[in-house]
Amino acid sequence: MEKQILIVGAGQAACSLAGKYRQLDSDAVITIVGDEEYLPYQRPPLSKKFVTGEMSVESLFLRPNAWYERNNISLISGRRVVHIDRNSKQIQLDDRRILHYDMLALTTGTRPRVLPSEIGGDLKGVYLVRGIDDAKALATEMTVGRRALVIGGGYIGLEAAAAFRSQGLQVRVVEMADRILQRVSCAETSNYFRKLHHENGVQIYEGLGVERLIGDNGRVVAAEFSDGSTMEVDFVIVGVGVVANDELACEADLEVDQGILVNAFGQTNDKDIFAAGDCTRFKYLGHMIRLESVQNAVDQAESVAANMAGVETAYFPFPWFWSDQFDVKLQIAGLNQGYTDTVVRKGAKPRSMSVWYFSNGRLISVDAINDPRIFMIAKKMLSSNRLASIEQLRDHDFDPKSILVS
Numbered sequence: 001m002e003k004q005i006l007i008v009g010a011g012q013a014a015c016s017l018a019g020k021y022r023q024l025d026s027d028a029v030i031t032i033v034g035d036e037e038y039l040p041y042q043r044p045p046l047s048k049k050f051v052t053g054e055m056s057v058e059s060l061f062l063r064p065n066a067w068y069e070r071n072n073i074s075l076i077s078g079r080r081v082v083h084i085d086r087n088s089k090q091i092q093l094d095d096r097r098i099l100h101y102d103m104l105a106l107t108t109g110t111r112p113r114v115l116p117s118e119i120g121g122d123l124k125g126v127y128l129v130r131g132i133d134d135a136k137a138l139a140t141e142m143t144v145g146r147r148a149l150v151i152g153g154g155y156i157g158l159e160a161a162a163a164f165r166s167q168g169l170q171v172r173v174v175e176m177a178d179r180i181l182q183r184v185s186c187a188e189t190s191n192y193f194r195k196l197h198h199e200n201g202v203q204i205y206e207g208l209g210v211e212r213l214i215g216d217n218g219r220v221v222a223a224e225f226s227d228g229s230t231m232e233v234d235f236v237i238v239g240v241g242v243v244a245n246d247e248l249a250c251e252a253d254l255e256v257d258q259g260i261l262v263n264a265f266g267q268t269n270d271k272d273i274f275a276a277g278d279c280t281r282f283k284y285l286g287h288m289i290r291l292e293s294v295q296n297a298v299d300q301a302e303s304v305a306a307n308m309a310g311v312e313t314a315y316f317p318f319p320w321f322w323s324d325q326f327d328v329k330l331q332i333a334g335l336n337q338g339y340t341d342t343v344v345r346k347g348a349k350p351r352s353m354s355v356w357y358f359s360n361g362r363l364i365s366v367d368a369i370n371d372p373r374i375f376m377i378a379k380k381m382l383s384s385n386r387l388a389s390i391e392q393l394r395d396h397d398f399d400p401k402s403i404l405v406s
């Protein structure tokens with residue numbers, strides 16, 4: 001009997017895992033089950049070029065239909081897995097179908113946090129940006145002059161703000177924390193993006209919470225804030241973070257803690273159940289992290305595929321991210337979690353700069369803003385462990401590349 005490989009969740013990690021597994025085992029039966037009706041697709045453009053109509057649904061697909069056929073990978077779309085029975089090694093779908101597995105991979109991703117209905121989170125005109133259907137619904141609001149309120153000044157909120165402003169809407173962002181991007185960057189990077197948004201006509205309010213959204217006939221028309229002020233709005237975009245889809249794993253008695261806990265091989269506490277991508281939480285440089293990025297979805301999934309196929313492959317991530325806002329590209333190498341010092345350097349081009357993050361004297365991460373050269377250098381430094389020091393980087397005549405060529 002061929003080995004049965006079942007993958008639950010049909011996003012970037014699932015696609016990478018299935019493709020890699022097939023390269024290593026031409027006989028296994030590989031099945032992906034996903035609850036969306038689309039072929040697995042890339043999410044980063046949703047809050048950018050997809051919502052502005054510059055990309056079609058088809059152009060989001062990670063692979064064409066023919067790829068699944070050619071690689072003999074079955075895709076069950078539009079179906080949820082509702083139960084895992086670890087004793088009989090079976091999963092149950094929401095149409096009552098039962099599928100057997102020899103090895104199971106969970107690539108269930110995350111979902112956006114929602115605003116509670118008590119404060120108006122369920123009013124019409126309040127949108128999340130997670131899937132194609134969310135972004136399609138949001139795109140219907142794209143009319144010049146309409147007043148958008150963005151709740152949350154993280155990447156989702158700021159990218160959506162930039163996309164909507166560039167299409168001529170009036171955009172305001174409200175961020176509960178003291179500054180935008182506080183969870184992911186230092187004050188200098190936040191300052192850069194605050195200024196960029198202001199220059200482009202987006203109003204940002206920091207340190208302000210949303211008390212409630214006010215509806216009229218079931219549709220949002222205004223918002224009331226923690227300082228007692230109110231604002232009329234035509235629609236609202238909510239980008240207040242994500243939670244891991246780990247309930248299925250939890251119900252199956254797998255270890256979860258704000259994500260499915262996996263070891264360096266992507267294995268859960270059941271030796272035949274693995275997990276990869278945004279839904280996982282694992283140890284990285286002494287911290288437990290969830291790495292919500294395309295890089296992690298691809299690399300971790302490929303390492304998991306190898307382990308499932310019996311080729312022992314420990315995963316050590318080299319995290320990198322990017323964010324496009326207006327004409328600015330932020331590229332991030334490494335993770336700045338637990339940083340103790342930063343060095344800010346001006347870039348060679350106007351409006352370019354980089355922020356170098358250190359933890360107790362050791363370089364851990366770099367934000368490169370409109371500076372792809374520095375991003376490449378930082379990536380190489382961090383992956384080869386040839387790291388520039390704080391003193392070197394404080395000297396603005398020092399070329400970081402010299403570390404790599406010496």
Ligand SMILES: NC(=O)c1ccc[n+]([C@@H]2O[C@H](COP(=O)([O-])OP(=O)(O)OC[C@H]3O[C@@H](n4cnc5c(N)ncnc54)[C@H](O)[C@@H]3O)[C@@H](O)[C@H]2O)c1
Nearest residue numbers: 152153154155156157175176177239240241292321322323
């Ligand atoms: N370019 C990229 O890498 C990219 C782009 C989009 C999304 N993502 C990822 O998608 C996920 C979701 O993004 P996100 O921006 O929603 O999450 P996030 O956690 O990065 O940002 C959410 C922001 O909302 C704020 N917030 C929370 N509750 C609030 C409230 N009630 N009122 C006002 N502000 C509130 C938080 O302080 C935070 O700044 C993240 O993992 C993110 O990294 C990445």
